[in-house]
Amino acid sequence: MQYCSKIKKIAVMTSFMVLTTSPSLSSAAGVYNEDFSSWSQDVDGLGEPIWGLDDFIIDTVNNSARIEADYWSELGNTSSTANDEAWFASTLYQDIDLSALAGQNLILSFDWNFSGQEASFDENFLVAFGDGSGNYYGADGNLGFLLNPLDYASGVYSIILDSSFLNATGWTLEFQMNTGFDGYGSYAEIDNVSLNAVSKIAAVPEPSMLFLMISGLICLGRVRHTNKIA
Amino acid sequence: MTRIKKLIYLLFMGLLMVPQVYAEWVDISPKVEINKTPQALDRVNRVLFSYVTITNNSAEALVSPVRLYITTPTIPVLNADGITDSGYSYFEVPGEVVSGGEITVRVDFQLARAELIFGAQIFQDVTPVEVDLQLIYHEFVELRGRDGHKGLFPLFSTPTAGDAVLHTFNSKDVKELIISVITDFGNSEFTAVLSDTSAEDKNEWYTEIVLPSTPFKLRFDMKSAYNSVVTTESGIITPSTFSLFLSLAEGHSFSVGDNAVLLLVKNHSNVDDSYEVIVKGNGGYHTDSLLSTTVAIIANSSKEILVPVIIPNNINTHTLTITAEVTGQASSVTEQANKDILITDEPLTLTELDSKAVINPGSCDLLNSIQETIDIMIAGSSHLDANNIDIDTVIIITNAAHIKPISSQLIDKGTAANIACDQQQADGKTDLVLTFSLQDILEKDNILDQDSIYVSIMYFTKTGSRYTHNATLVFP
Numbered sequence: 113m114q115y116c117s118k119i120k121k122i123a124v125m126t127s128f129m130v131l132t133t134s135p136s137l138s139s140a141a142g143v144y145n146e147d148f149s150s151w152s153q154d155v156d157g158l159g160e161p162i163w164g165l166d167d168f169i170i171d172t173v174n175n176s177a178r179i180e181a182d183y184w185s186e187l188g189n190t191s192s193t194a195n196d197e198a199w200f201a202s203t204l205y206q207d208i209d210l211s212a213l214a215g216q217n218l219i220l221s222f223d224w225n226f227s228g229q230e231a232s233f234d235e236n237f238l239v240a241f242g243d244g245s246g247n248y249y250g251a252d253g254n255l256g257f258l259l260n261p262l263d264y265a266s267g268v269y270s271i272i273l274d275s276s277f278l279n280a281t282g283w284t285l286e287f288q289m290n291t292g293f294d295g296y297g298s299y300a301e302i303d304n305v306s307l308n309a310v311s312k313i314a315a316v317p318e319p320s321m322l323f324l325m326i327s328g329l330i331c332l333g334r335v336r337h338t339n340k341i342a
Numbered sequence: 343m344t345r346i347k348k349l350i351y352l353l354f355m356g357l358l359m360v361p362q363v364y365a366e367w368v369d370i371s372p373k374v375e376i377n378k379t380p381q382a383l384d385r386v387n388r389v390l391f392s393y394v395t396i397t398n399n400s401a402e403a404l405v406s407p408v409r410l411y412i413t414t415p416t417i418p419v420l421n422a423d424g425i426t427d428s429g430y431s432y433f434e435v436p437g438e439v440v441s442g443g444e445i446t447v448r449v450d451f452q453l454a455r456a457e458l459i460f461g462a463q464i465f466q467d468v469t470p471v472e473v474d475l476q477l478i479y480h481e482f483v484e485l486r487g488r489d490g491h492k493g494l495f496p497l498f499s500t501p502t503a504g505d506a507v508l509h510t511f512n513s514k515d516v517k518e519l520i521i522s523v524i525t526d527f528g529n530s531e532f533t534a535v536l537s538d539t540s541a542e543d544k545n546e547w548y549t550e551i552v553l554p555s556t557p558f559k560l561r562f563d564m565k566s567a568y569n570s571v572v573t574t575e576s577g578i579i580t581p582s583t584f585s586l587f588l589s590l591a592e593g594h595s596f597s598v599g600d601n602a603v604l605l606l607v608k609n610h611s612n613v614d615d616s617y618e619v620i621v622k623g624n625g626g627y628h629t630d631s632l633l634s635t636t637v638a639i640i641a642n643s644s645k646e647i648l649v650p651v652i653i654p655n656n657i658n659t660h661t662l663t664i665t666a667e668v669t670g671q672a673s674s675v676t677e678q679a680n681k682d683i684l685i686t687d688e689p690l691t692l693t694e695l696d697s698k699a700v701i702n703p704g705s706c707d708l709l710n711s712i713q714e715t716i717d718i719m720i721a722g723s724s725h726l727d728a729n730n731i732d733i734d735t736v737i738i739i740t741n742a743a744h745i746k747p748i749s750s751q752l753i754d755k756g757t758a759a760n761i762a763c764d765q766q767q768a769d770g771k772t773d774l775v776l777t778f779s780l781q782d783i784l785e786k787d788n789i790l791d792q793d794s795i796y797v798s799i800m801y802f803t804k805t806g807s808r809y810t811h812n813a814t815l816v817f818p
Contacts, residue, residue, distance in 0.1 A: 157384070199455055200383050200390070200453055201382070201385070234457065236380040236382065242386075245386060246384035246385070246386035246387045246389075247384070255393055255446040255448060256379075256446060257379065257382075260379060262380075288383060288385075290382060
């Protein structure tokens, strides 16, 4: 039973991996984060931060980035010393290469974690494409955002971009943390940002993955059967 | 009250009495779903913004003008399209949102480190379309409203009973149009209904309506895209129940002698009628009516009437206006038709001197004693191109015979002016010189013992016009 439980977990995870990573890579449009050293930082629309506070924390060991807002030296006291420079928003962004060949899709994916100091936060974390005009767009090419969590949460984001993005130029990928005003901060962690051009050939599970998935489903059936008998 | 005060008072009253049209904006928020994103920073323009997404939950498309009202915002709104009388900032919602569709509008706010809360409502303009309908024959009948609500209703030609046609073109915002033809007495009604249910391009609706013989009204019931209905009715239109067409009976121009014009009277009505016909000419030689008669024409048919016109000799080129007045006895309506006719009487000039012959007008001797021929010149002029004369049709008409020329020549020999033969000279216009055998003329007419004879020269142009010239051959 314990074995089945483990197998089931692996199978579910594997299913997710199959669905999200199995398209064969061809001409890579680019892996973007690495250590985020090439990314641009903007505070309040005024450009790079001046004082070097904690708005952007780049972890060069794990190659991840953290954006935070509304942190103070004394929790909840906006009269104390500010830990962050941003008064309105901090934005971490990068020009993106949307080149792709005929018959390819562009797939964007990244890991994210939105958390902070309060249960009812007033910060707003969003991820979007920018076209240089100041507007933000979602993966469908319409006005909106790629990701805009309404609760503290984390996950792996992966999506196929609308075909209108193929070979478009002048676009940026932007992670923005909009500040709250109550002295209780929030932060967002980002990692494994990638944008790849992949062929549109249907995904085919690899044999080892298939074995694990089938095993998990068998175990799932057995557990349900046992529960019914019990 | 002083005079100035009275004046100010009157001006004030005048301002109050000026009719004004106000848009009628109705809250249609219950028909839509509105979602707002939390505030984001536009780092390029340094403003806060929220995306407001409007989903149309109604069964009908949401058609502009539609506005997004921002109510009670905690941060001042920026870049709004306007402010309502109530003080709300609003943004125009562009285009059309189909049923189940959605549209996103960006709402900007000032930079502020404060909690952003605002209300959003959707309003639609349902102002009834203002209509100013006029029916003017030969001109467009135009429904006027604000932009996007115009429709053209040209009434094709003078309304004529039976076969009048009404063309209709509508703007895309007109959803349905009912055109009713109502008899003044309410006896019958002909209706055309235009609807956008099947038309992809609503800008090209079209219909035809057969107009009645009796007086009628046109009524337009127009349903706008906002489901408001506007009804407009014309005044009484009395249709023309018959029409006239006056034309030349033959050729393109008249000359002296017997001619004719053709009058076509067409009865468009559904009843038989009789018509009093009077045809006149404005020339001084037509002081009396050319024709005065009564004709009966059955329903939906026509009749041709030949009207003789006699053009006298020796007249200058001029325009004769023929006027036909026809009165329908059933309707007591009189229609009139006019036709301008160019009358030409080209001078006939005879050449070659001979002591034994004289021609009127002029005094040139005609007889060539050596060849025994007579040359007659038809002078080209601004009215007559001699090259256009069909030479095979030229004849001299005497009492006894039609005599053809023995030869002809196109040459610039003289002028059309009625001057002496020995003073004729080239005028830059080609003339037709015809040579006749004098013996043929004299023998066939058996006039060897006469002092003079009357002759006519007749010919047709290549375009079919007939010309006749009269002359007198004198043998002193």
